[in-house]
Amino acid sequence: MHATLDELFSALSDTTRRKILIMLLEDDMAVTDVADPFDMSLPAISKHLNILSNAGLITQEKRGRVNWCKLEPDGLRDASxxxxxFGQFDILDIESLEKLIETHIDLTQTN
Amino acid sequence: MHATLDELFSALSDTTRRKILIMLLEDDMAVTDVADPFDMSLPAISKHLNILSNAGLITQEKRGRVNWCKLEPDGLRDASxxxxxFGQFDILDIESLEKLIETHIDLTQTN
DNA sequence: TCCATATTTAACCATATGGTTAAATATGGA
DNA sequence: TCCATATTTAACCATATGGTTAAATATGGA
Incomplete structure (x- = not known):
């Protein structure tokens, strides 16, 4: 069951959540570890993770006490x-796509 | 001056606004004409257009009484x-990109 | 000049969102 | 068994969001 585009874009519209996704790009993480770098309570992070789950951007798997968060890269698919x-790129014009990526690609730029 | 990713994704997270963008893909439109297909007041649409403007997704030009709305395709760039x-696509793997587009591309699917 | 048309502004409202703290729950380990 | 650790749930709060209606504003045209 697909998440709606509303859910997807809305999930992506928060800096904290985008940062979490980038962190999960590295590796799966426990909820507590996800929360660590943020100046925010654990329940707040827990809520963000729920929103990301509902949007299909991550999955969570409970092993023992630990709830492991895993990036679900396909979740971005519909939004992409x-x-x-929308056609702002000519899909076949790889040159421009590459140039674009080169000039902009800096995942640390989260806002 | 760039819109933030927050503004961009947030602007895209509303069905009405995405529909408006798709309408403007066809041609520039007056505010009243943008509002026409929606079961919603003119001020509501006016607000949506403001949000799209602030996100850099459209521009508005007032000529006489009419405020013309124009799609700004480059506005999607940062979000794209x-x-x-994020790397869910191998940029050089055009095959899969094309296949993806083929299977999913249906702009009338707004939600 | 005066009415119609196009649009925005103001004031308001209900609900959603993003945060908090305190308490509950469940598992791991001595 | 009992405490520590990991996480969620509940109750709450301030602000943002998406809508409304009524009034204001500005331009076009007879």
């Missing part, structure tokens, strides 16, 4: 497709 | 780049 389908 | 940079 919507945007690409 | 963030998502592409």
């Amino acid at each position: 497709v919507w945007m690409l389908g | 780049v963030w998502m592409l940079g």
Whole structure:
């Protein structure tokens, strides 16, 4: 069951949540470890993780006491497709796509 | 001056606003005409257009009484780049990108 | 000049969002 | 068994969001 585009874009519209996704790009993490770098309570992070789950951007698997958070890269798919389908890029024009990526790609730029 | 990713994704997270963007893909439109297909007051649409403007997704130009709304496709750029940079696609793997587009591309699917 | 048209502004309202703290729950380990 | 650790749930709060209606504003045209 697909998340709606509303859920997807809305989940992505928060800096904290985008940062979490980037952290999970590295490796799966426990909730407590996800929360660590943020100046925010654990329940707040727990809520953010729920929103990311509902949007299909992560999955959570409970092993013992620990709830492991895992990035679900396919979750971005629908949103990506919507945007690409929007046609601002000529899909076949790889040159420009590459140039674009080169100039902008800096995942630490989270805002 | 760039819109923030927060503003961008947040602007995209509303079905009405995404529909408006798709309408503007066809042609520039007056505010009243943008509002026409929606079961919603003019001020509500006016607010949506403001949000899209602030996100850099459209521009508005007042000529006479009419405020013309124009799609700003470059506005999607930062959001696209963030998502592409996320790496769920191998940029050079055009095959899969094309297949993806083919299977999903249906801009009328707004939600 | 005066009315119609196009749009925004103001004031308001209900609900959503993003945070808090305190308490509950469940598992691990001595 | 009992405490520590990991996490969620509950209750709450301030602000943001998406809508409304009524009034204001500005331009076009007879």
